[in-house]
Amino acid sequence: MANLLIVGTDKGAFLLRSDSRRAQWTVEGPLFKGWRVTAATRDAQGRTFLGVNSTVYGPAIQVSDNLKSWRQVSGPAYPKDGRRKLTQIWKIFQANGVHYCGVAEAGLFRSEDRGESWQPVPGLNEHETAAAWTPGAGGLCAHAILHDRTNPQRMWCGISAVGVFRTDDGGRTWHPKNKGVTVVLEDKIYKDVGYCVHGLAQDPDNPSLIWRQDHRGMYRTRDGGDTWEKIERGLPSGFGFPIALHAKSRTLFALPLESDEFRMPPEGKLRVYRSTNGGDAWQPLIKGLPQGNSYDVVLRHALTVDTFDPAGVYFGTTAGALYASRDGGESWHTLPLVAPRIVCLAIAVE
Amino acid sequence: MATLTVRLPRMLSGFTDGRMELEIEGDTLAGALAALTARYPALGVHLFDERGTLRGHVLCFHNDENTRWLPTLERPVKSGDVITIMQAVTGG
Numbered sequence: 470m471a472n473l474l475i476v477g478t479d480k481g482a483f484l485l486r487s488d489s490r491r492a493q494w495t496v497e498g499p500l501f502k503g504w505r506v507t508a509a510t511r512d513a514q515g516r517t518f519l520g521v522n523s524t525v526y527g528p529a530i531q532v533s534d535n536l537k538s539w540r541q542v543s544g545p546a547y548p549k550d551g552r553r554k555l556t557q558i559w560k561i562f563q564a565n566g567v568h569y570c571g572v573a574e575a576g577l578f579r580s581e582d583r584g585e586s587w588q589p590v591p592g593l594n595e596h597e598t599a600a601a602w603t604p605g606a607g608g609l610c611a612h613a614i615l616h617d618r619t620n621p622q623r624m625w626c627g628i629s630a631v632g633v634f635r636t637d638d639g640g641r642t643w644h645p646k647n648k649g650v651t652v653v654l655e656d657k658i659y660k661d662v663g664y665c666v667h668g669l670a671q672d673p674d675n676p677s678l679i680w681r682q683d684h685r686g687m688y689r690t691r692d693g694g695d696t697w698e699k700i701e702r703g704l705p706s707g708f709g710f711p712i713a714l715h716a717k718s719r720t721l722f723a724l725p726l727e728s729d730e731f732r733m734p735p736e737g738k739l740r741v742y743r744s745t746n747g748g749d750a751w752q753p754l755i756k757g758l759p760q761g762n763s764y765d766v767v768l769r770h771a772l773t774v775d776t777f778d779p780a781g782v783y784f785g786t787t788a789g790a791l792y793a794s795r796d797g798g799e800s801w802h803t804l805p806l807v808a809p810r811i812v813c814l815a816i817a818v819e
Numbered sequence: 820m821a822t823l824t825v826r827l828p829r830m831l832s833g834f835t836d837g838r839m840e841l842e843i844e845g846d847t848l849a850g851a852l853a854a855l856t857a858r859y860p861a862l863g864v865h866l867f868d869e870r871g872t873l874r875g876h877v878l879c880f881h882n883d884e885n886t887r888w889l890p891t892l893e894r895p896v897k898s899g900d901v902i903t904i905m906q907a908v909t910g911g
Contacts, residue, residue: 524876547869
């Protein structure tokens, strides 16, 4: 078995394939040259989805069952007479046989035919608070989707700069779940929104245990989002974008940045932070990473973790550097690609 | 029915079987564009927005004329006319 790493960048996608030791990598691409690849997902049946985008030609979803031939599927799309425009595909996610797609302007779509066609989720898209939804620096985007493996009626969706929503009735109704998190943009009327979730990670065996890299800090919930607590011991900053969990070892990885004002690695040192106790404490990982004059950023979908043990951890930066660890973060090396600005990563076993 | 030439930028050729130049038939400019997107539905998504209007940074020329300033696309076309799609690159 070996890894396939899909690298989505500002100017196309690259496919990196490893040997069984994850030591040697080959590079293929760019696919969709010139197109910004904003989302990448491999579903359980092996179909690969790419969200592609162009400031000129707009967004779409491309799918492939063999990574050779690609085709564009129908939608998602907002109604012609609606007030919203579809500007970016942010997340494609499979849960209980249904595919979900989070987009900007913020909304959620679902597909019951494996992504061939998409229907809006009105309970979220037309939420009573929607008039108060305000974009963050990355736009008004539904970028995170989680589901409860033990309860198919329960899902979560993270929207910037709005907050986390949860459904307990299969997507019919959605409720803001941000208690305990510091608000970013307080609305005059709707006090449950105005939160800026950046990334979510979830314990697969205990779906109510979720970690949240938020604009206002690093948080954890043990009750499915009903309450959140701050967990920043050892972190240089609460601000950052990606968070990922290695499921086998229950190890968390994050890349905090110096404040929302500056958004750079603290002190110009590229450091991954790891927690092996569920976020109670974090330790920096530096071996093999530049510890000076490093000011590139890791975007929210540009960190991923494989399923091997010890964990393979991968992240790409806005300067196009691609780093990997095959020992759970103890040491790092670059992969043989200097890419355009890296937007997203996805990992799959081949 | 007139036969027109359509020229496309390379970034869109992935939606037209790799072709950057092709022929399309129509009686009017609107009809020719409709025939183009009917033949290549995925292309239509990238030329027109949700409201069915040409995307803001997509330029469409009928021969040498920018169609954005035409009062209507329901203008007659003749064989040999050229529709050129370009991207309006702003900024630097």
